[in-house]
Amino acid sequence: MSNRFAIILAAGQGTRMKSKLYKVLHPVCGKPMVQHVVDRVNRVGFDKKVTIVGHGADVVQEVLGDQVSYVVQEEQLGTGHAVMQAESLLSDKEGTTIVLCGDTPLITEETISQLLQAHEKKQAQITVLTAVTENPTGYGRIIRNQQGLVERIVEHKDATEEERSVKEINTGTYCFDNQTLFNALKKVGNENAQGEYYLPDVIEIVQSEGGMVGAYQASSMDETLGINDRVALSQAESIMKARINEAWMRAGVTIINPAQTYISSDAEIGQDTVIYPGTVIQGHTIIGEDCIIGPNSELTDCKVGNKTTIKQSVVSDSEVGNEVNVGPFAHIRPQSVLNDQVKIGNFVEVKKTTMGQNSKASHLSYLGDAEIGKDVNVGCGSITVNYDGENKFLTKIEDRAFIGCNSNLIAPVTIGEDTFVAAGSTITDDVPSKALSIARARQVNKENYQKK
Incomplete structure (x- = not known):
């Protein structure tokens, strides 16, 4: 469907990360977390994608390039203020706008698509992405009416004991009717302790004007995890690693010990390849069928043919053909090409070299x-x-x-x-x-x- 727009919030500094690196650029499975979000958005398909940047704006733009448009939030005055920065690019358009956080790398394209479909099917003005958790402490609770629509969102500190028992929470991802969104944002105030303009306040404004606010529940709380510190970063890494490994095993790849195997989200692996423990596959590495990789091997941005064995070795930015044997303890450095049936044995280093069949x-x-x-x-x-x-x-x-x-x-x-x-x-x-x-x-x- 056309007339769909995406706003990605990526302006927060992320002080709790205690890092010189801008928060949304911290990698999860080898890729900046905001790039994961942009990748999902690209796969779903939108007419326009706008990323709100602030601290580290130049670095974020360098990483994402021309995949999205950019608007700079000079002062961080809340999520509502951040979305308002996209007014000049989107406010005159008719359609649906989804607002996503750049620090939620685990969200899937399936959930984004289903959220959009639920929103448009109900012809709601707003649809909130929710999730269910056994420990909702700190999250805003979703209070629904008898029709299943969102009656209100109650912050934890303001909730009654009965409301705190609700386990469905607000994830911070929303779908809006685009015109409704920007009209309501003009009415959002900052009468709160932080003096900020909050995006959830749009919900109360729209409801007061008779608008419909729906909710779509994500299949897993994991998808909605927002990364604010190194602990959450580690949790996201573990969840995504497990997700990637499971997908490859279901696709016909044998992973001897998934807990000790790291595979990039951009890697490609052929059927009946066996990955042994301690293996790290990074970047856009492509591995063919019937290979043996590992144990304790590291492959980065390389291409490997079929029936090749790489044991206890490092291969970077190179091409390895079919039925090649590498290792143990070999180092294939960038710009090398190992053609079919080549053998590179123990403690051999190859750099910017082509070896014939x-x-x-x-x-x-x-x-x-x-x-x-x-x-x-x-x-x-x-x-x-x-x-x-x-x-x-x-x-x-x-x-x-x-x-x-x-x-x-x-x-x-x-x-x-x-x-x-x-x-x-x-x-x-x-x-x-x-x-x-x-x-x-x-x-x-x-x-x-x-x-x-």
């Missing part, structure tokens, strides 16, 4: 700034010497070359096809195809040297 470096090597062809064997302890103290240089190793153990390849240098580099060589010049290159001092034995 079926090539291998099985032990204790550094391969940086290199182009390595197919069926190449890099012996134990071999190094591409890519840095002269000022600049990085390229090493090329062509197909089927054999690099003996403890070889130093001083870049820039090219090792031709079907060549052999003798163990212990330091190569400073290009090696032609099919050659044997030996670059080491001749062995000299000093007999009876110990006696001297």
Whole structure:
């Protein structure tokens, strides 16, 4: 349905976080909490999305980019005042406006969609998103009339004992008829201890004018958790982690121990892949089918093919092909490409290097700034010497070359096809195809040297 608008409140400083980082930018499962809210809004679809920013406005805009429009709340004078800042962008429009908090990253697109549908079906002026909790202390209680409509919202401190027994609470998320919202906001006062303009006051104003106020109950209190301190941040992290892991298990991924497995909300994993404990999958990492990942592996913004094994290793910003074996204890640094059937063994570091199909470096090597062809064997302890103290240089190793153990390849240098580099060589010049290159001092034995 068209004529839907979203306002995301993200202007609060978040002093209880006790952090230099602006509150809504604290990450939950690897992504700023406000980005989670924007992602949900994007998936539901709105004609216009407005984020109200205040403290740290420039940083929030840098993170969210052009996904939303922005309005700055120069003074934090309450939620009603915050929404009023969007007047110039939305007040002349007909339709439905949803107001969401930027510190509620657990809300789902299903709940947002269902809230909108309930609001529009009843043709209400306001629909409040509510939730049920066994411990409603501190929350505003939803008092409904016999028709199930919201009669009033009573703050905890103002509630009677009977009202305090109500377990349905106000979550702070609302749907409004857009014109009704901005007309009522002009009538909201700040006669309270904080001298602020509160958005819930719109409800009483609309009711007094004969408007309908409905309520839609979220399926879980977890979705409505607002993050105000590090304790709540940790709770949200745990809830979202469990939600993500459960979704992947139901999609055909085996997670041996979900409590010890961390998967980013942006990751993609194929069927019949097995994730072992201690694994951290971050960013937009894509993993194919039938892989074995972990234990104790860290993958960040990388792409992994099918039937690949990565054990006790770190892979960042790189591409790993099909049937590749990495680890244990390997480090694949950014801008590396490991083609199909490559083997990277223990204590091998690869950086900005492409390895061709079926090539291998099985032990204790550094391969940086290199182009390595197919069926190449890099012996134990071999190094591409890519840095002269000022600049990085390229090493090329062509197909089927054999690099003996403890070889130093001083870049820039090219090792031709079907060549052999003798163990212990330091190569400073290009090696032609099919050659044997030996670059080491001749062995000299000093007999009876110990006696001297």
